[in-house]
Amino acid sequence: MSAAGRRWGRRQRALLWGVLLAALEAAWGQLRYSVPEEMPKGSFVGDVAKDLGLQLPEFSDRGVRIVSEGRTQYFVLHGKTGYLVTAERIDREQLCRLLEKCVLRCELIVEGEMKFYEIEVEITDINDNAPTFRETEKELRVSELTAPGSRFPLREAQDADSGRNSLQSYELSGDEHFSLAVQAGPGGDQRPELVLAKALDREEAAFHELVLRASDGGDPARTGTAHIHVTVLDANDNAPVFSQAEYTVRVPEDVPVGSVLVTVTATDADEGLNGHVKYSFHKISDRAAELFHLDSDTGEISVKDHLDFEKISSHELEVQAHDGGELSDTAKVVITVTDVNDNVPEISVRSALSSISEDAPPGTVIALLHVQDRDSGASGEVHCSLDRDIPFRLQSSQGSYYSVVTARELDREQVSEYNVTVRA
Template sequence: MAFPAKPSGCRGLMLLCLFLELLLEAGAENIHYSVPEETDRGSFVGNIAKDLGLQPQELAERGIRIVWRGRTQLFALNPRIGSLVTAGRIDREELCAQNARCLVSFNILVEDEMKLYPVEVEIVDINDNSPQFQLQELEFKMNEITAPGTKVPLPFGQDLDVGVNSLQSYQLSSNPHFSLDVQQGPDGILHPEMVLQSSLDREKEAVHYLFLTASDGGNPVRSGTLHIRVQVVDANDNPPTFTQEEYYVSVPENVQPGTQLLTVNATDPDEGANGEVTYSFHNVDHKVAQIFQLDSHTGEISSKEPLDFEEYKVYPMEIQAQDGAGLMARAKVLVKVLDINDNAPDISITSVATAVPENFSPGAIIALISVHDQDSGDNGHTMCSIPGNLPFTLEKLLDNYYRLVTERTLDRELTPGYNITVTVTDQGTPPLSTQTYIALLVTDINDNPPVFQHDSYSVYIPENNPRGASIFSVRAQDADSTENAQVTYTLVDDTFQGTPLSSYLSINSDTGVLYALQSFDYEQFRDLQLTVMASDSGKPSLSSNVSLTLFVLDQNDNVPEILYPTLPTDGSTGVELAPRSAEPGYLVTKVVAVDKDSGQNAWLSYRLLKASEPGLFMVGLHTGEVRTARALVDRDVLKQSLVVSVQDHGQPPLSATVTLTIAVADSIPDILADLGSLQTSTDPQDSDLTLYLVVAVAVVSCVFLAFVIVLLVLRLRRWHTARLLPSSRNGLAAMPASHFVGMDGVQAFLQTYSHEVSLTADSRKSHIIFPQPNYADTLISQESCEKKDFLSAPQSLLEDKEETFSQVNL
């Protein structure tokens, strides 16, 4: 930008006045052009150089450019030929909807003269849209006693084009019962109506199918089709009646989505289905259907999306009430949107000088400012101002343009630089304002959100913590000052396992200290993800988020649970069998237990607390296997009782006990004889029962003898196979992985084992169990032995490995 030299004398004063007069001179009349929509980029619009009285090469020399106020610039200058061309694809319907005339206004700035020339370009419509119906298929009911001549309003089509390219005619498919009548409303819109020509007979034809075609007047003609399904129903003599013919409501544009706006009400004196009224939209714009929601049963109209006064000022809609038999009534609803001052003024600096000499003369131009507010009325009227103690003033030009000029001579020695604040305030209630700064030489504007010390945090807390205890503290710093640096902390709304996070944790908004609102349980969940937001107190407030992971540490709060052996459900006492011929180390049974905790809190060890005959049995410390410690002798009693304790390795340790009953005998008759000696009878009438018992014992003994013979044969065959394949004894490494199971990091190896006989008895009944004998030892993998893991097994594995046995009731 060039600055004139300082004039001297009267001649210089006259030149200065003439220069200022030229700068303040208003632009010429508007320049008008027209261009069809959908033209290619770079299409010719008008000879702007000719209309400005310039040569094409002068466009660049004189700094001529377009001053555009919209978001997307639609036109550009071609300085080579001096013409105005399109800058991209132009959609008239997107710019002007269905307005009859679509004008785009902007200004041409001649920068060396600081003159603005308004330009208007009319976007001419082409037939690029087909008529469309809001619904693809329309279904309604018509009573069979409906009198001929009855008219049924049909939905009208919508065509985004205007003029002759818009919707011009309707046509109904041929039907002997219906015809089409088109009426033109006061607003010029064609309203199609279907006229009943002859009486309907539901018994002859219950459903009629028709097609309504809407055509425009373009070349070529475009059309859209609506499928109509008319269902004939029985008589209904009372149609619904609205309480009002027209409903009207005014709502502010900042109403929240989901707010109930008004309720329409229609009554029907009929009973049953003929009196049940349902509501629906009729002939509404697709935009209205997206923004509003109508309850079909109550008639409540509520908003689904935010309203915008700048987009629609009034939403007209038609509500249809229909009873169960198909009679309808309609009412109009007008929703007027009230403008609120929700848009702050926009300020744009078109041209600005960042440095000026100190001898700048009064009246020199510093910047050209454009102001715009999207609101209407007083909410859109703006006032632009700067502080009064500065040597500058604002001069208003046309179309909300201002220029900042010097008011008096500047002196660099007194003030080395200025930071000019330009404030634009509208006249709304409350008023909204926007400020911008013009810095001569230096300006500094800086906004900073709060910043956390780390990108993320991890917190560890033991389970069973006390409620209300503080567990962690987060800290964020804000580089701003005063209230912009006052940080408050909040938890971002979220849910965990269907429960809001606010029921688990809380945070002190001032200090950032986290508090536990519940006592956490490691067995329920082990970690919790949450987000902490730090916000400052500025306007608008700035914020930042940080992720925090809360890990719950396990404590020894679960007692070991014994899975095997379990007490029978029939009320008897379970008995394990140990033959008198068993050698030392014979596997009698195995105690299996699990612990819901993890780590060393779930490592289990087994100990023999009490035995009816000490030294006869021993329990594996890590396996829970009950084996014979010495060979059984005849003096050992039939019934042995053992108490086994299962204890974890937590601090403090928790334990559980189980009582085992072991029967010592070589054969079934011995067991029965011993059991018979436990119960005697002096009644001579029991002799017959004793005879039957002896016969039964003889039969069972024969069966058992046959079973033992078969078992010996199988054992000899297995021994012979083992002799042929001695290397199989070292086959532990090839054992299938399915024998190993784990729970919370603890691995256990269970091998199926069985006894010769398991026996239960009480005063009235005895159960003799014949499982397959198996003297194989329980094996533990080398890796488990090296790590000294405590072994446990889940119930599902025990059920899979349960021995097959049969019971005989005596």
């Protein structure tokens, strides 16, 4: 069987598993499906009507619709078939860049019955990204007195895919003077290091050209390359040393742009060019590179864009101090963003009645509301209330849902219309 055939088979099995799982969970008021990313608009996600045990004529007559949490509607309901389908092509890496598991949530509202069902759709990864290096050309200056066995950290490759489709291995090609070692980082990531395998002789060779190749585990595998240009120099026998191995700082998310968060410091015992220390980011995510600036001369790390606790609450960076001879040291910087109350509660009416009979019994639902606040902790705790002296009350439903229900019998001859205000 061809590779394309195997991939098609895996997609079909994944969709079949999602359908079977959805049938088991429908009885609990929740449907779960799974669909690969990058599927065309209108692709099948799940048979909602079948999983809820509703007939198609009955299904369409009950005012069934799909409501999503965010502004973008990723799924729609096909009224003629009762199928949940994609509303647009979904890019997993764009939606869930920092998450291992990508799940989109929406609700199915049955207006005729004042019911709702939670739907979770897991977006699975396909190998649509190759490993890439932030630096495709690396200039390395090494003293000819450097002892064999010395190691030089290299920039890691980045791969937006997950699981087996993400970065799996490195390979070095070049000459006999250098080899490659890969160390496991604290989070399980692979950190490539260039190892001097044989003593250098500047008179014999002043330059060495190497190629570092990164490969993922896809079928077929995707690769990315970086070229390393090594210049052989004379002695520089002291490397910079940071004052501490790890710097930590906590800042509120509303810290002004331009504020200095922390200053990293390294010293070098050499004199002249070999003792002049410069600073640079050694490991930093694309988003962190947009948020933070490092002064190469002073080591000051400052904010260059607005922070948002709700998007990313913690950043881990690695800073490198290097001298004029390219000897270096690295230190870790952890920036924790704390929450401030910068989001107001949001109330959305998911379903509501425009009229009600005066003989409706107490407890009749007239509206279904969803209330949320994107802040965390006490700032994200929402309390709802109604005006007093009206024949209605709030009733807490599942999760962040509330129902507005009648509190007593109504009398049209006394009051024929109410304006109900809900405050969060």
